[in-house]
Amino acid sequence: MVDDEPDMCWVMECILRSKGYEVVTVLSGEEACYQLANRDFFFVFMDAKLPDMDGLEVVRRAHAARPGIVRVVLVSGYHYHDDPVIRQAINENLICGFLAKPFTHSDLLNALPSS
Amino acid sequence: MSAKDMSPNRFELLYGMLLDAIPSSVLLVDEKLHIVSVNRNFLVKSQRGEAMTVGRPLAEVFPTIIMENTDIERRIREVFRTGTPVKGQRMTYRAPGVPIRIYYYSILPIPTNQVMLLMEDVTEQVRLSEEVRRVERHLASVVESASDIVLSTDTEGRILTWNSAAEKLSGLSTQEVRGQYFFQFCGSNQQQTLRKVFLLMKSGNESHTTEFPLVTSSGDSILVSWVFSPMKDDYGQTVGAVVVGRDLAERRKLENQLRQSQKLAALGVMAGGIAHEIRNPLAVCYSAAEFLLMDNISSEFRNECSRKIQAGIQKASAIIENLLRFARPSPDTEMVQVDLNTVIKDTLDLITNQARVQQIRIQLELEQRRPVLVLGVSGLLQQVFMNIFLNGINAMPDGGVLSITEEIFEAEVAVRISDTGMGIEESDLDKIFDPFHTTSPIGKGTGLGLSICYSIAQQHLGSIHVQSSPGKGATLTVRLPLL
CATH class of the missing domain: 3.30.450.20 (PAS domain)
Structure with a gap:
């Protein structure tokens, strides 16, 4: 769970923990890159705009470091559903979904793969 | 000198030479108003030979019209009678075939029972002073009209x-x-x-x-x-x-409209940052509210949710208030004492969001020890900094550093705003303050921002300068007189 806004991390942690997930939150792009390169994650919620880096750039680096492993949903208040940037990222298989802020809890949970 | 040199003859010669050398006409006239002697200057001006002049009556030498207009014969007789000189009379004289000349003349009694008629040619002076008067009248009418x-x-x-x-x-x-x-x-x-x-x-x-x-x-x-x-x-x-x-009544009305529309254009640029910044607290509120709707949550968690909602609403509302403050037309233009640091910080608050979404770091070095007081309209000064900050941000689509440094001089403050963006082409440097000059694609910039900044700075007795080279970013310096 990558977001520079601590309250956003709080929200998502609360939702995901209540469903039994283990959550690691990081606040910057740099730290996210480090974690993604060194640990396996079932799933990543990635904020699109981080203070030091673009969320999509973090994803690109993660894919480059460990191809085909990370599944990412981009979470953002900056983009909208049919935003060309989002569409392109999905087409390039960089991300597997997009979640616009604000979202309902079921929106968030639905974004997770059922497996 | 030898005795011969000192002879009366020698004096006469000297006297004659002096008379001929002076740039005035000198005539000696006897009681019968005949001319006794004349100097060379008179002969040249009147175009007469000495033989045709000396021994002749005055009336024969001067044209009739002068004799009548100046009444010179009566004046000379008067001088003979009273022994009182006549000074500074004006006479216009035209010898045949030459342009009109203007003289000032004086009649002076001399002990040899003669009078000396001194005539000074003032044609050129008169012409010049008339020219000066004409130019003066013209200038006066230019100023008056x-x-x-x-x-x-x-x-x-x-x-x-x-x-x-x-x-x-x-x-x-x-x-x-x-x-x-x-x-x-x-x-x-x-x-x-x-x-x-x-x-x-x-x-x-x-x-x-x-x-x-x-x-x-x-x-x-x-x-x-x-x-x-x-x-x-x-x-x-x-x-x-x-x-x-x-x-300025009419121009001010137009300028206000222009500033207002430029402000709205600036708001457009900020929209992305604003959306991001408002949707974060909204998302937190939204989720927290949803938690509150759930059964069996602890009272501790309930309180935490409420606090998050309140904080989120406060955050969003502060962003909106800042925006409103900026977007609203400045009600008046009266100059008051303004702390420049407050203006700069308030403006930065508005653009921080946009800077963040573009991965731009803001470096701020302001005078810390005391307020930086200038005479100004804070809404207008804010617009100046807003424009320059946004220009800097626009110049760094891939991130960078926007640095704002303040330097205090004796009578003025200089605020330097530097970006690490694409810089400005040299050919564009002297045009960047021109209205409607823009290098932005259509719809991205109006080309009015900096021209408005320039006019606002001028209105505050200040200035804006730009320094840049392509690829190396740009520095804009705003100078304002200190109070």
Whole structure:
């Protein structure tokens, strides 16, 4: 769970923990890159705009470091559903979904793969 | 000298040489009004030979018209009778075939029972002074016909002249204002500004542009744009000032519309950052509310949710308030004491969001020890910094550093705003303050931002300069006089 806004991390942690997930939150792009390169994650919620880096750039680096492993949903208040940037990222298989802020809890949970 | 050299003959010769050398006409006339002698100058001017002149009656040598107009014979007789000289009379003389000449003449009694008629040619002086008068009349009519206020003052700012446009706009006649200090007719708070301008003009050559109201005889204020220029004498000393003022009512109305639309354009640029920044607290509130709807949550968690909602709403509302403050048209343009640091910080608050979404780091170095006080309209100054900050941000689509440093000098403050963006082409450097000059794609920029900044800075007696080279970013320096 990558977001520079601590309250956003709080929200998502609360939702995901209540469903039994283990959550690691990081606040910057740099730290996210480090974690993604060194640990396996079932799933990543990635904020699109981080203070030091673009969320999509973090994803690109993660894919480059460990191809085909990370599944990412981009979470953002900056983009909208049919935003060309989002569409392109999905087409390039960089991300597997997009979640616009604000979202309902079921929106968030639905974004997770059922497996 | 030998004895021979000292003979009376020698004196006569010397006297004759002196007479011939002086640039005036000299005639000696006897009691019968016959000419006894003349010098060379007279013969040349009148185009006569000596034989045709000496021994002849005056009336034969001077044209009839002169004899009649000047009544010179009567005057000479009068001098013979009273022994009192006649001085500085004017005579116009035209010898056949030469242009008109003007003389001043004097008639002086001399002991040999003769009078001396001295005639000085002042044609050129008269022509010059007429020319000067003509130019003066022309200049006066230029100043009088101007629809702008034109006035002149001494170096202390006391009014010397005041044209009809000034009379018309102010309702004050020249008599009422002459000798009075100019600042007495300006809006309050201008005394210090004006003193500074007059001080600068004493030592410098530059003109100074500013805006402040003129107070009319009925007590109304008219906003006027003023240009103060030092008036120099031949030695480069400032001897006074020329002040030209233009009524800004109409222009101000247009400018306000322009500033307002430019502001809205700037809001468009900020929209992305704003959306991001408001949707974060909204998302937190939304989720927290959803948690509250769930059963079996602890009272501790319930409280935490409430606190998150309140904080989120406060955050979103603060962003909106900042925006409203910026978007709202400035109600007035009265200059008051403003802390520049507050203006800069408030403006930064508005653009931080946009900077963040573009991965731009903001470096701020402001004077910490005391407030930086200037005379200004804070809404307008904010617009200046907003434009420059946004330009810097726009120049760094892939992130960078926007640094703002403040330097305090004796009489002014310089704020340098640097970006690490694409920089400005040299050919564009002297155009960036022109209205409608833009290198942005259509729909991205109006090309008005910096021209508006420039006019606002001028209105504050300040300036904006730009330094840049392509690929190396740009630095804009805003200078404002300190209070």
